[in-house]
Amino acid sequence: MATNGSDLSPNGEIAESYIRRGSLKDMLMVPRDASRPKSPGVAKMSTFQKKKIDYMFDTLYGPTDGDTVSREDFWKLLKTASTIRDWTPMNPGFREFQLRIASIWAGLIKGTLVYKAEGNLLVMEIKREEWNHYWGDFAEAAHLAGQTWPECSKDGRVDYQCLKDFTDFMFNMMDVNGDGSLDKKEYIKCLAAFGIPENDSEDCYERILLILNRDKTDPSQCQLDEPTFDKLWFEFLTSNDEREAGNYLLGPSPVYS
Numbered sequence: 001m002a003t004n005g006s007d008l009s010p011n012g013e014i015a016e017s018y019i020r021r022g023s024l025k026d027m028l029m030v031p032r033d034a035s036r037p038k039s040p041g042v043a044k045m046s047t048f049q050k051k052k053i054d055y056m057f058d059t060l061y062g063p064t065d066g067d068t069v070s071r072e073d074f075w076k077l078l079k080t081a082s083t084i085r086d087w088t089p090m091n092p093g094f095r096e097f098q099l100r101i102a103s104i105w106a107g108l109i110k111g112t113l114v115y116k117a118e119g120n121l122l123v124m125e126i127k128r129e130e131w132n133h134y135w136g137d138f139a140e141a142a143h144l145a146g147q148t149w150p151e152c153s154k155d156g157r158v159d160y161q162c163l164k165d166f167t168d169f170m171f172n173m174m175d176v177n178g179d180g181s182l183d184k185k186e187y188i189k190c191l192a193a194f195g196i197p198e199n200d201s202e203d204c205y206e207r208i209l210l211i212l213n214r215d216k217t218d219p220s221q222c223q224l225d226e227p228t229f230d231k232l233w234f235e236f237l238t239s240n241d242e243r244e245a246g247n248y249l250l251g252p253s254p255v256y257s
């Protein structure tokens with residue numbers, strides 16, 4: 001069985017060259033002093049936030065060595081999406097997702113270059129330490145933007161556009177029937193592909209709906225559509241309030257146990 005994105009498609013070499021072109025171009029755009037963080041982003045996260053960020057790192061990418069996401073680790077998302085959507089490499093949706101993953105990976109690599117130690121700029125991987133700095137700065141930028149999606153980091157060196165693309169990618173991956181909202185069956189199927197047991201994901205889905213209903217004046221209008229999904233994803237990334245629904249979006253992270 002194939003183990004990475006380039007093995008999953010007869011056109012894998014196209015997407016791979018797309019990544020390489022994007023990464024080289026991106027590297028040339030990184031300022032010369034960008035190899036060292038001026039203020040460690042990880043210090044800008046609470047313990048609660050950091051646990052969620054670590055959980056996302058492990059759950060979505062399952063890095064082979066535990067602390068470094070390689071391109072192959074990231075591209076396992078394509079295999080996961082294929083499992084959820086029952087796609088073969090010949091499906092048009094597969095090809096679309098392949099290109100989107102390539103673009104998002106290039107964006108993440110560009111963003112985390114800012115946090116790499118001197119001498120590691122050519123390493124096309126994301127280490128857990130870089131990941132934590134990245135999300136710490138994101139949390140700070142979100143706070144400065146009034147708890148909304150920020151366009152870039154406080155110092156302007158990290159562009160967060162790829163995160164919006166990633167959120168859209170995740171929603172489309174989960175919305176199997178394409179009706180614009182996530183039902184319980186879709187949510188459970190998606191989380192199962194990331195190794196979350198059905199009883200846990202069912203519990204999380206019901207908690208999310210319960211909290212969303214609590215906050216709605218008309219519960220019948222409550223659904224997990226894409227704008228709501230965006231809001232929940234943002235809460236997962238930035239919230240310090242354990243009562244918010246977004247904390248449960250990716251399943252029962254260790255902070256709830």
Ligand SMILES: [Ca+2]
Binds near residue numbers: 175176178181
């Ligand atoms: Ca749906």
